[in-house]
Amino acid sequence: MRALWVDLWRRRWFRWTFTPVASIALSWCCICLILNYVGERRWQQVKARLEAEGETLDYFSLLPASISDEQNFCAIEGLLGLRDPENEALRTEIERQAALITPQIKEAMPLPGLGQAATTNDQAFLQALSLWAEHLAQPGKRTRKVVPAAINGAPLPGLPGLPSAGSSPPSTPEASQPATVAVTWKEARLLLEKHAPLLPLLTQATRQRRKAEYLPRPTRENLPELLYSKPLKHLQAGQGLGELCIFYSLVCMKAGDKAASLDAALVSLRLAQAANMDATLVGSLTCSNQQTSFIRVIKVYLRERFLEETDLALIQQDLQEMDPAAQHLLGLRAEMIWRANCIDYLYAHREQRWGTLRNLPMIGSSSVASGIAPAWVAVAPKGYFSLSKASGTAFFFDRAIAPIKQGGLEKAEARIGYVEDQLANISDWQRPDLFLTKMGFPPLAPLRRGVALGASWRLQAILACALERHYLRHRSYPASLEKLDAEFKAGASLLDVDGLPMHYVQSSDGRFQLWSPGLDGVDDGGKFGEEVVPGSPKSLTNTRYEGDWVWRYEPSVDKK
Numbered sequence: 001m002r003a004l005w006v007d008l009w010r011r012r013w014f015r016w017t018f019t020p021v022a023s024i025a026l027s028w029c030c031i032c033l034i035l036n037y038v039g040e041r042r043w044q045q046v047k048a049r050l051e052a053e054g055e056t057l058d059y060f061s062l063l064p065a066s067i068s069d070e071q072n073f074c075a076i077e078g079l080l081g082l083r084d085p086e087n088e089a090l091r092t093e094i095e096r097q098a099a100l101i102t103p104q105i106k107e108a109m110p111l112p113g114l115g116q117a118a119t120t121n122d123q124a125f126l127q128a129l130s131l132w133a134e135h136l137a138q139p140g141k142r143t144r145k146v147v148p149a150a151i152n153g154a155p156l157p158g159l160p161g162l163p164s165a166g167s168s169p170p171s172t173p174e175a176s177q178p179a180t181v182a183v184t185w186k187e188a189r190l191l192l193e194k195h196a197p198l199l200p201l202l203t204q205a206t207r208q209r210r211k212a213e214y215l216p217r218p219t220r221e222n223l224p225e226l227l228y229s230k231p232l233k234h235l236q237a238g239q240g241l242g243e244l245c246i247f248y249s250l251v252c253m254k255a256g257d258k259a260a261s262l263d264a265a266l267v268s269l270r271l272a273q274a275a276n277m278d279a280t281l282v283g284s285l286t287c288s289n290q291q292t293s294f295i296r297v298i299k300v301y302l303r304e305r306f307l308e309e310t311d312l313a314l315i316q317q318d319l320q321e322m323d324p325a326a327q328h329l330l331g332l333r334a335e336m337i338w339r340a341n342c343i344d345y346l347y348a349h350r351e352q353r354w355g356t357l358r359n360l361p362m363i364g365s366s367s368v369a370s371g372i373a374p375a376w377v378a379v380a381p382k383g384y385f386s387l388s389k390a391s392g393t394a395f396f397f398d399r400a401i402a403p404i405k406q407g408g409l410e411k412a413e414a415r416i417g418y419v420e421d422q423l424a425n426i427s428d429w430q431r432p433d434l435f436l437t438k439m440g441f442p443p444l445a446p447l448r449r450g451v452a453l454g455a456s457w458r459l460q461a462i463l464a465c466a467l468e469r470h471y472l473r474h475r476s477y478p479a480s481l482e483k484l485d486a487e488f489k490a491g492a493s494l495l496d497v498d499g500l501p502m503h504y505v506q507s508s509d510g511r512f513q514l515w516s517p518g519l520d521g522v523d524d525g526g527k528f529g530e531e532v533v534p535g536s537p538k539s540l541t542n543t544r545y546e547g548d549w550v551w552r553y554e555p556s557v558d559k560k
Contacts, residue, residue, distance in 0.1 A: 035383030042390040050397065057393075059227060059337045062279040062330060066217055073212035073270040076205045078198045082238070083214040085231040097196040098240030100136075101247045104128050109250055111296045112303075122254070126185070129251070133183040133191055185255040192248050198241070199248050203263035210318065212274035214238070228342040228440075235275055235286045242268040242290045249297055253306060262301075262311055269294045269318055276327045284331030285447055288324050288454040295319075295461045302468050303553045309472045316465040319458055320491045328451040329404055335442065336396045340389050343436055347385040350378070377436070384433075392437035395423070400444055419444045449519060449541040453549060455497045460514045460551040462492045463502060467512055477512050480504065496549075503548075513552035524548045 008014045050057065069075040074082065081087045082094070108128035183191075193200055214234050216222065223230060249264035272290035275283045298315060301307050307315075377384075399419040420441055428435050463481065466488040471477055478484050481494050481504045496502050496516035503515045503526060515526040518540065529536035529547035537545050 032381040032383065035381050035387065037383065039383035039386030039388075039390065043386045046390040046394050050393070053397075053402075055333065055397065055401075057337055057340060059279065059334060059341075060218070060220065062334055062337070063218065064213075064277050064279075067211045067213045067277075071209055071211045072215070073205060073209040074214050074274050076201065076209065078201050079214075081215055083218075083231075083234040084216055085233075091233055091237045094198070094237045094241050097198055098237070098244045100192065100196055101244050102132060105132055105247060106243070109247065110300065111246075111250070111293075112299050125250075126183070126254075129185075129188045130183045133188060136191055136195060185251060189248070189251045189255050189257075189260075192251060196244060196248070199245065199264065202241075202245065202267045203248075203260060206263050206266040206270055207314075209270070212270040213277040214274045226342060226345045227338045228345070230280070230338075232280065232282050235278065235280075235282055238271045238274060239286050239290060242271045242293060245271075246293050246297055250300070253300070258306060258308075258311070262307065262315075265294055265297045265301075266314075266318070268297075269322075273322065276322060276324075279330055279334045281331035281335045281442060281447070284324070284328045284451065287322075287327055288451050291319075291322065291324060292454050292457060295457050298461055298465070299551070299553075302464055305468070307468075309469050312465045312469050312472075316462055316469075316492070319462050319465075322458065324451050324455045324458060325404075325497065328448070329401065332396075332401050332404070332444075336393055336401065339396065339437070340393050342439070343385050343389040343392070346377070346436070347382060376432075385436075387433045388436040391431070391433040395434060395437055399423075404448075421445075446541065449543075452497055452519070453540050456516055456549045457551070459493055459496060459502065460516075460549075463489075463494075463504075463514055464551055466492050477506055479506075507552060507554055509554040511553050513550060513554075515548040515550040515552075518545055518547055518549050519543075520546055522546070526550050526552070 047057065056062065074080070078090075082090055084090075105128055108125045110122050110125050218230075245264045245267040249261045249268075252261035252264055268290055272287045272294065275287040275290060277283075278286075399422060420443060423434070423438060423441060426434055428438075466484055467477055469488045470484055473485070481489070481502065484492075494502055498516065498521075500516065503523070504512060505526065506512050513526050517523045518529075524532045524547050527547050528538075528550055529540075529545045530538065532547045536547065539545060540547075540549055
């Protein structure tokens with residue numbers, strides 16, 4: 001063997017080939033050894049730092065305490081097992097019933113939008129219900145016929161056209177207009193109960209079971225190896241069902257049934273509580289959306305003075321038990337763990353690296369880097385994955401979690417802005433250890449603003465319930481929030497999400513208004529964005545919105 005090597009080494013072509021190949025192999029071995037050492041050392045440092053900050057990298061330690069089946073709203077027939085990935089039949093049935101609420105109905109529902117004080121047109125809602133009832137009476141027509149609608153000028157499929165509020169009647173001949181079956185509020189309720197038999201079942205259980213958690217509960221055995229692919233279809237089904245219950249609540253309210261209306265609205269809140277128990281970032285968003293829909297109905301109740309004092313106390317207590325800001329922080333922690341788990345999964349499954357990187361969007365990566373990096377990741381040593389996991393986890397904690405822990409949602413918005421923009425501006429060539437962090441990075445800034453607004457609305461709704469309870473007892477509102485009866489303000493915060501006092505003033509319509517500064521931190525005296533700057537965006541979470549976050553019933557500002 002030695003003679004063979006000596007003979008080969010005497011040949012020039014062998015020396016010229018062997019030397020660079022051996023150098024490359026030796027260099028690769030050195031790179032792997034260095035990366036393995038640096039990556040593992042960096043990961044241990046990040047883990048130690050997170051432990052010192054009171055954080056955990058164990059997903060199951062984030063899960064809240066379980067709820068007994070006797071108390072769990074989601075343990076009733078019709079919702080039991082909704083989280084089971086194999087229970088597709090149950091989700092399909094829920095989606096079928098939730099499909100009863102069409103885009104036209106959503107547009108016509110008399111709910112005050114975020115940033116709106118004026119009432120909406122009940123007659124338009126009833127007209128939409130009549131068209132909706134007509135289609136329910138004609139099987140198959142809902143899916144076949146597509147007629148442009150004029151709600152807010154946007155064409156919507158599925159139902160005949162419905163004039164928007166303030167628009168002129170269509171100029172087409174009367175004979176060409178679709179026949180409309182007049183429907184009363186009570187008839188609309190009966191139609192809903194007939195086509196969505198789950199509604200009465202849910203409303204009967206909402207007061208007896210005041211806690212909610214989707215079942216089956218996640219365990220190490222029933223979750224996939226890749227936490228990032230955890231099934232979340234139950235959240236989508238629950239949100240659709242919550243929207244249907246809000247629809248049902250409004251119909252029952254117009255039909256004059258207070259108990260049924262409130263019970264239906266509480267179903268939406270129970271489903272928000274269930275999403276609140278789901279340690280996911282999507283669960284945080286779902287909870288915030290469903291809670292906001294519930295509060296919009298509560299604002300209608302309060303505006304019409306529809307409920308009794310005991311009902312208001314129930315709503316106030318249920319809202320006090322929820323904390324969207326804490327749930328958002330829980331969702332962020334879960335996201336941090338999931339992303340670390342995803343990198344571990346990629347290392348363990350080399351054959352899936354290329355496809356995973358190709359299928360998930362990469363924010364801020366150049367076309368060249370996006371083309372080269374997957375090839376590198378496909379052959380990279382373990383140390384690169386450890387280094388990427390450490391750098392990505394530290395980046396996520398520093399930019400997304402720590403600012404909220406230190407200063408709350410609104411202050412975090414002012415301090416860190418768009419986390420995803422900061423990540424996109426980091427060059428892949430300068431920080432290759434953050435390339436995997438860019439994989440499927442969530443839009444944290446709009447999520448954070450939405451949760452901050454939802455948290456503010458929750459605090460305002462709790463105070464609004466306390467003020468209405470005070471009014472029902474004394475037939476007048478207090479001069480200040482501090483003068484609320486002790487039993488009414490028990491558990492209610494007089495501070496907003498930014499930690500500053502909530503503003504309160506009685507208004508000229510005999511009611512009141514509450515407000516706090518928007519994300520710009522400027523107190524505009526209880527004015528919406530359009531009242532501060534004409535043409536300002538109406539969305540309260542828009543970065544260019546310059547008004548306050550306001551709770552009021554009249555359209556104009558008139559302080560006493």
